[in-house]
Amino acid sequence: MNQVKVKLWTGQYTTIVVSSLVLFAAFYMITAGFPLYVTTISNNPSIAGTMTTALMTASFITRFFASVIIQKINMKLLLVISLIYFMITIAISFLSDSIGFLIFVRALQGIGFCMLTNLLFTLSSSLVPSSRLGEGIVFFAMSTSIGTTLGPMIAIAYLANYSFKSMLLITLVLMLFSFICSLFVKNMKIEEPTEQKTATKEPFYTYMFDRRILVPSILVALNYMAISGTVNFIGALGNEMKIGGSISQFFTAQGITIVAVRIVSGKIFDRFGHKILIIPAAISGSIGLFLLSLSHSLGLVLLSGCLFGIAYGVMQPIIQAWALTLVPLEKKATANSMLLLFMDLGMAIGSIGLGSLASYVGYGMMFGYSATFMVLILLIYLFGSKVKSSEAGTC
Numbered sequence: 087m088n089q090v091k092v093k094l095w096t097g098q099y100t101t102i103v104v105s106s107l108v109l110f111a112a113f114y115m116i117t118a119g120f121p122l123y124v125t126t127i128s129n130n131p132s133i134a135g136t137m138t139t140a141l142m143t144a145s146f147i148t149r150f151f152a153s154v155i156i157q158k159i160n161m162k163l164l165l166v167i168s169l170i171y172f173m174i175t176i177a178i179s180f181l182s183d184s185i186g187f188l189i190f191v192r193a194l195q196g197i198g199f200c201m202l203t204n205l206l207f208t209l210s211s212s213l214v215p216s217s218r219l220g221e222g223i224v225f226f227a228m229s230t231s232i233g234t235t236l237g238p239m240i241a242i243a244y245l246a247n248y249s250f251k252s253m254l255l256i257t258l259v260l261m262l263f264s265f266i267c268s269l270f271v272k273n274m275k276i277e278e279p280t281e282q283k284t285a286t287k288e289p290f291y292t293y294m295f296d297r298r299i300l301v302p303s304i305l306v307a308l309n310y311m312a313i314s315g316t317v318n319f320i321g322a323l324g325n326e327m328k329i330g331g332s333i334s335q336f337f338t339a340q341g342i343t344i345v346a347v348r349i350v351s352g353k354i355f356d357r358f359g360h361k362i363l364i365i366p367a368a369i370s371g372s373i374g375l376f377l378l379s380l381s382h383s384l385g386l387v388l389l390s391g392c393l394f395g396i397a398y399g400v401m402q403p404i405i406q407a408w409a410l411t412l413v414p415l416e417k418k419a420t421a422n423s424m425l426l427l428f429m430d431l432g433m434a435i436g437s438i439g440l441g442s443l444a445s446y447v448g449y450g451m452m453f454g455y456s457a458t459f460m461v462l463i464l465l466i467y468l469f470g471s472k473v474k475s476s477e478a479g480t481c
Contacts, residue, residue, distance in 0.1 A: 092215040094222055098272060099213045105267035106206050107229040109169075112260035113199055114237025115244075115253060116176070117141075120192065122242075123250035127183055140189045144196030146430050152204040153423030157416070162273045165205050169265040172198035176258050180251060200426075207422040209271065211410055220355025220407045227403035228348045235341060296417055299424045301470035302409035305364075305463050306425050307432035309401040312375065312459040314436030315452065316340075316394065323378070323449040332384055336391040343395025351400050352407075360408040363400050364467055371397025372460035379454030397460060402429070 117138075124133050156164065175194045181187070207226075214222030244253050316336070324333030351363055374393030381387045406425055413421050436459075444452040 092217050094215065094218045094225075096213065097270075099210070099222065101267050101270050102206060102210050102213060103226055103229045105264045106210070106226065107233045108260050108267075109202065109206070109264040110230045110233025111237040111240070112257040112264070113195075114234050115241040115257050115260075116195070116237075118238035118241040119245055119250050119253055120188070122245055124185065124188060126250075128185055133185060136189060137192045140193040141196040141199075142430060142434060144193040145200040146427070146434070148197045148200040149204070149423055149427040149430065152201055152426075153419045155201070156204060156208060156419040156423075160273055161205060161209060162268070162271050164201070165209070165268045165271060166265070168198055168201045168205060169261060169268055172202065173258060173261045173265065176254055176261065179254055203426055204419070204423050207406075207426065208419045211406075211418055211422065212415075218352075218356055219410065220404065221352030223407040223410070224348045224352030224355070224403040227406070228345065231341075231344060231348075235337075295424065296413055296420050298412045299409050299421045301466065302405045302412070303424045303428040305405050305467060305470075306402060307428040307435075308459045308463050308466075309397070309405070310429050310432030311436030311439070312371065312394075312456050313398065314433045315375075315440045315456045317433075318437050319440065319444060319449055319452065322444070323453065326449045327382065329384060329387075333387055335384065336378075336387050339388045339391030340395035340398060343392045344399035347396055347399030348403065351404060355404055355407055360404055363404050364408075365464065367397045367400035367404075368460050368464035368467065370394075371401070372457040372464070375453050375457035375460065379450050379452075379457070381450075401463070 120137050124137055172195065175191055175198055179188070179191050210226040211219075211223060214226075241253060244256075320333055320336055324330050327333065354363055370393045374390045374395075374397065377386055377393065378390035381390060406422070409421050409425060410418055436456075440452055440456055443455060447455070
């Protein structure tokens with residue numbers, strides 16, 4: 087019997103995707119520009135790291151409360167307020183060039199960006215029909231990835247010729263565009279199930295944590311530990327290999343692969359499930375990082391970029407889509423918040439841990455060791471899936 091295909095690209099979903107792309111581009115323009123600006127005015131490159139630490143710390147702490155707030159307040163209202171708040175944090179950056187003040191501003195922006203990412207992830211997953219969940223989440227993830235890539239590229243090219251504060255004006259315009267888009271988002275509030283309304287209210291911590299999402303969250307953390315190595319230390323590896331800036335082509339190969347993979351992976355998830363994607367992606371990622379550790383030529387770097395790009399393109403959106411199938415509708419905000427919290431945690435632990443490891447074994451060998459994260463993803467996923475299958479069989 088023929089089934090009518092449920093529409094994915096509704097006006098609401100398209101608005102969220104476009105708004106997210108622009109918002110992520112604006113945020114990462116600021117993220118890339120701030121270290122360059124602060125280094126210029128302070129003549130101290132280490133201060134740039136303090137800026138990032140302030141941002142990540144504020145974002146990490148806010149993650150614990152974001153899902154609670156989202157489940158208590160109308161999401162459109164919260165989105166509008168969060169965008170206004172973020173635009174104010176950009177505007178007050180003009181008030182002073184004091185390093186202490188700018189660190190404070192970055193902390194404020196960490197709070198705002200945490201709320202915005204939680205809201206957009208939850209809104210996008212709520213607007214996607216269940217029959218096309220994988221496809222919808224993957225296209226949303228692609229929009230954020232494009233924004234994340236475009237932001238630093240635009241910022242670095244712009245700041246080579248113009249001032250940081252004039253760039254801030256551009257980011258304000260981009261944020262204003264996202265704000266206008268938010269006005270067209272329909273009112274949404276996560277409703278509690280009827281039986282829960284009449285029963286005793288759940289404890290506070292249940293809004294922040296759900297054990298059903300623990301395995302996907304651990305997998306996401308391990309994935310971002312591996313990603314942190316490529317984000318932070320590819321440049322240093324290029325110097326170690328004596329190919330310098332040419333190693334940036336790793337990201338070109340990775341980016342092309344991510345787009346190609348995400349075009350088809352969502353449809354594959356909706357039709358065949360997550361196992362057919364996560365297992366080969368983990369294997370591809372581990373091989374890619376291992377090859378990167380052995381690379382002595384640009385050709386191997388490009389190949390490793392393609393192989394790791396497969397893992398990068400599959401892991402986060404497919405694990406997120408899988409996680410959302412494990413919880414009821416009213417727990418989607420909790421699931422998204424947990425996943426984002428573990429992403430931040432994985433990025434932070436990976437950056438510190440792999441950086442310390444590289445100081446002992448070198449950057450090439452460090453990437454070889456980081457392939458272990460992908461192997462752990464494979465083992466934990468296989469074991470976790472087996473346990474969940476056994477639990478389902480005993481129900």
